[in-house]
Amino acid sequence: MAQVDAKIETMYQEVLKRNPGETEFHQAVLEVLESLGPVVAKHPEYLERRIIERICEPERQIIFRVPWQDDKGKVQINRGFRVEFNSSLGPYKGGLRFHPSVYLGIIKFLGFEQCFKNSLTGLPIGGGKGGSDFDPKGKSDDEVMRFCQSFMTELYRHIGEHTDVPAGDIGVGGREIGYMFGQYKRITNRYEPGVLTGKGLTWGGSLVRTEATGYGATFFVNEMLKARKDSFDGKTCLVSGSGNVAIYTIEKIHQLGGKCVACSDSNGVIYDEKGLDLDLIKQLKEVERRRIEDYTKTHKHAKYIAKGNIWDIPCQVAMPSATQNEINGKDAATLVKNGCIAVGEGANMPTTPEGVKIFLDAKIAYGPGKAANAGGVATSALEMQQNAGRDSWTFEFTEKKLEDIMINIHRNCFDTAAEYGAPGNYVLGANICGFIKIANAMVAHGLV
Ligand code: NDP
Secondary structure (H helix, E strand, O other), X not given: OHHHHHHHHXXXXXXXXXXXXXXXXXXXXXXXXXXXXXXXHHOHHHHHOOHHHHHOXXXXXXXXXXXXXXXXXXXXXXXXEEEEEEOOOOOEEEEEEEOOOOOHHHHHHHHHHHHHHHHHOOOOOOEEEEEEOOOOOOOOHHHHHHHHHHHHHHHHHHOEOOOEEEEOEOOEOHHHHHHHHHHHHHHHOOOOHHHOOOOOXXXXXXXXXXXXXXXXXXXXXXXXXXXXXXXOOOOEEEEOOOOHHHHHHHHHHHHOOOEEEEEEOOOEEEEOOOOOOHHHHHHHHXXXXXXXXXXHHHOOOOEEEEOOOHHHOOOOEEEOOOOOOOEOHXXXXXXXXXXXXXXXXOOOOOEOHHHHHHHHHHOOEEEOHHHHOOHHHHHHHHHXXXXXXXXXXXXXXXXXXXXXXXXXXXXXXXXXXXXXOOOOOHHHHHHHHHHHHHHHHHHHHOOO
């Protein structure tokens, strides 16, 4: 085992050397590699064929210029990315993120995680991710449209139903997917719904895709609670963010009997001890695109904490649904001290390594993003199935499929953790379970 660990450490050092300055990517790689010792000890063929080193190197990385004009006629330039990470299980699949913090290291961490997440869904999809340092906040609809058209004018040559199928992520929702789909159709002269997911319902989208990541994460936490003979009933919950994932996490928590008392955006936190008014949040965020602070204009009893830390509020269930590294070691310790018994990650890598260690040591139910938030991409794959069959399924049918997929992912992670001697450790379970499927496919495909 010590020999295997030394080999894995050498691989990690090589990743650091080959990808300087990409700290989020390093963090995501280390988290997976730390779980793989027992797997490669059982499967020496993975070492012989250098599967881990190959998985850490994206199959293709595309970086491009995105020029566009703002409403004043001024030329603006952003940078676009698409990292096609691994296609051993199917076409590359993963979202596009538009946020000023985007650079190659963020897209690579997301693309790397995506490979294992997609493997966990049990559906035939490989891993990829893309985006831009463009900030949609404060831009007019016309500016967003011109940006999306310029972005797609380069991206279109790299994607396709059988090649690479992007979707949304931070800053990319139905509006942006619409503009990109329109431009794809115009340039290629092909009505090809299978090229993007998260589409509108009248032009190839799937019911439940909008709700899928939040609903799925909540189903996953529900399974973790059930495994401990517990439930959401009467639990006080926190959900960070107030975007797509946060909104539908809150909705499903309320449907399952929990009470969500706080959410946030990058400016501050809303605390409503009576339980959040979700209709109002949807109106503010989805329809009017306003800041969460405006919640208190309707509900005077609620508190707005500018620049506040949501994790300081006592809760039993926490579901980070905003961005990476939003829970640090101190936040994790506060959550545990305040009686938190379950954490389910709607966001990707929202907990720092110190935070993860605190959750694991405290033996609370901790569902890492690559397992807990896999419902979004799983439902994207269901959208692809409907597009391929020129079909559209009902809400109930699609939601049931999503729930079954999440139950299955939970079961596989739970059983794998137990099999590898770490019962209840969903980090280990998810990493090993996601890895083995990809590794076996890569062995079968030969050196490609
Ligand atoms: P949205 O853009 O809809 O919402 C993002 C929310 O998080 C907003 O409330 C935003 O606040 C907040 N946020 C974003 N960046 C930061 C930051 N740096 N600091 C503080 N708050 C921030 O994105 P989604 O809901 O789609 O995505 C949220 C998370 O879920 C991401 O980690 C994403 O990768 C992950 N995810 C999303 C999936 C999907 O299907 N959409 C699938 C799987 C994972 P503000 O408006 O102030 O920026």
